[in-house]
Amino acid sequence: MKLLTTAAIAALLTANVASADNAPAGLIAQSGAMNEGFTTTTQFYGFMEYGVETDEADAGLGMNYFLTDDFTLYGEINFIKEDGNDVDFDTFNFGVDYAITYNVSTYAEIEFDADFDYQDVVVGVAFVY
Numbered sequence: 001m002k003l004l005t006t007a008a009i010a011a012l013l014t015a016n017v018a019s020a021d022n023a024p025a026g027l028i029a030q031s032g033a034m035n036e037g038f039t040t041t042t043q044f045y046g047f048m049e050y051g052v053e054t055d056e057a058d059a060g061l062g063m064n065y066f067l068t069d070d071f072t073l074y075g076e077i078n079f080i081k082e083d084g085n086d087v088d089f090d091t092f093n094f095g096v097d098y099a100i101t102y103n104v105s106t107y108a109e110i111e112f113d114a115d116f117d118y119q120d121v122v123v124g125v126a127f128v129y
Contacts, residue, residue, distance in 0.1 A: 041066050057081040058090075064097075072097040089114045095122075103128050 043064040050057050062076035073096055080090040095109030104127045111119040 057087075059087075070099045072099075091119070092116065097126075 043066070044062070045064070046059070046061045048057070048059045058078065058080055060076055060078040062074060065073045067073060074094070076093045078090040078093070079087050081087045091114070092112045093109050094112075095107055097105050097107040099105045104125065106125050107123065109122045109124075111122065113119050
């Protein structure tokens, strides 16, 4: 149910708003499958990774919502599979990205655990070279 609630919140963020022409640098760095050449207000992405030593698989789905050319809201749901166990919901991250230039952006992100309890606030700078 919590996952469906999160999906519903993400769907609400796709309302029609003025579109952004370019994605900020941090979002370019974190999303491998971009809709190049299209002007959109939303962008969906995913990732998968496997830790060989820890025998741990990670996967996630996310959505970027371009408020302006400089500001982007994003949400990301992360799943984890440890030691051959079932796939479990791990974290939900919600953040904002501000493009300082096309190649440099700064971001702030709030992380919630599987019970949607607050875990941490992360701030950072991302760049594309």
